[in-house]
Amino acid sequence: MSQLDQSNLKRYTDRFQAIVQIVLVLLILVAVNYIGMRTYQRIDMTESNLYSLSPETKAYLAQLQQPIEVYVTISEESKVATSDQMATQIDVYKDVTNLLREYEYATRNQGENSITVENLNIYSETSRAKKLGIESPEVIVFKSGDRKRLVSISELYRVRDSEMREFIGENVFTRSILEIVETSEPTLYFTSGHGELSASDVSAATGASALFNQLKARNFEAKSIDLSNVESVPEDAALVVIAAPQTRFLPQEKLLLENYLNKRAGRVLAFLETGQEHGLEELFLDWGILSEDTLVVEPDPNYIINGGDLMIRRFSQHPVTLSLYEQGIPVITDRASSVREDPWRPVDDSLIVTELLATSDKSWADHNYRNISRPTFDDTLDLAGPITIGAIAERQVDSSLGITLPGGKLTVFGTSNFISNQRIQASGNLYLALNAINYSVDRHTRLNIPPRPIEKVKLDLSIEQLHLARYLIWFGPPAIIGLFGLLVYLTRRN
Helix, strand or coil: CCHHHHHHHHHHHHHHHHHHHHHHHHHHHHHHHHHHHHCCCCCCCCCCCCCCCCHHHHHHHHCCCCCEEEEECCCCCCEEECCCCCCCEEEHHHHHHHHHHHHHHHCEECCEECEEEEECCCCCCHHHHHHHCCCCCCEEEEEECCEEEEEEHHHCEEEECCEEEEECHHHHHHHHHHHHHCCCCCEEEEECCCCCCECCCCCCCCECHHHHHHHHHCCCEEEEECHHHCCCCCCCEEEEEEECCCCCCCHHHHHHHHHHHHHCCCEEEEECCCCCCCCCHHHHHHCCEEECCCEEECCCHHHECCCCCEEECEECCCCCCHHHHHHCCCEEECCCCCEEECCCCCCCCCEEEEEEEECCCCCEEECCCCCCCCCCCCCCCCEECCCEEEEEEEEEEECCCCCEEEEEEEEEECCCHHHCCCCCCCCCHHHHHHHHHHHHCCHHHCCCCCCEECCCCCCCCCHHHHHHHHHHHHHHHHHHHHHHHHHHHHHHHC
8 A cells, every 4th residue: 555545535534534533522422411510519608508498398399290480571671669769679580599499409309300391471472371370470470280379579589677688489389389289179169158258249349250260260169158048167168267257147147157266176267347236245265355336436537548548557576467567568447446365364374365566656446436527535444555456366285295285266357348349358358368368377377488598698898999890890900911921922832
């Protein structure tokens, strides 16, 4: 073989080997990426584990049997300003997407995710949004089959002293997932036969169809019950709701409620109509709650709105009213009566009574409101403010093993109009109603996920320091690269 042929053969061999090497490198890269997509580990090295889900959330996600679709309608421009004179902004989109990415990762199995997340612009993707039944911007929607749960931005942050301090998105997201994958829906029984607010009534003042729609959207099953026609409260009753009764309950009806509360550790939620007799005073007293036939008079202009409606702005730090307390959201209603802890109730360590909301210091509860056209304060008869208009009684039962078990719960509000169609969407009204229901059926206790503190970094720089930082950014990298190149040149020359 001539020298020319040997040279050509060597050249072809080198080319072939180069091609084989390139193909092998590409195959290795594909294999590494394929393996990495299916089996990989991530390490959260942040001090407060900002990018790690709690063990409780991971345990729930490991038991998922059906896929969950998450739609984010929050835009990248969505930011919430703190009270720091707009100095600090909470990047909602970043908080939400970073957290949801962890949910996707936690449910990944063989390259497939049980939870999938998609950004959805309801304005540019109107047909898709309509098909999914999503109409609200700035929300996160969790969907599984026909069940869905909407989460608003206001639910994601915990506020103290008018400033957002903690991000509670994981608690809210995990709870939302649990709500839509539950096989059984909590059943709420609304009493009837006493002129109560009705789910079928769409009128503004006397209907409660809007509240029932909200309950349905949160996977509650609401039914009506006439206690005068049954022998006992149904076994599947998670909660009995008394919504603005206009007439007195019969003795046998009161007995059914009493047995349900005391013997079955039942849950009762009552919204009373001011000026209407309900006949449940003795039942309430047995649970340490005093419901009085009074009319709250509110002269403080900071606690009323145009038209004379009450603006309730004083709340306790109980789970039922905690979100309203932290965010300073008022409740709007028309009339109210005094509902408070019975000051003369006997000592009972198993019964805990908490007053939930109250009016201003200038208000009073008028006992003689039926007989006078213009209420005036009588210090010998009337109750001076602040007037409590809502209370909850919870009973704890000690078992033979020394374990404290949850007993019944009775929640009473001395006003009812805030859950009617005309006011349920006003201010914090819906929050209060839903919080009271969720707390009554123990939905709030299902998770014990710690909140994530909002870390703020603030640099206080002078004008000279800002100019210096700017010049370093502009000229520093090129100068370093130029110096490195000069050193290489000098090294090679020598």
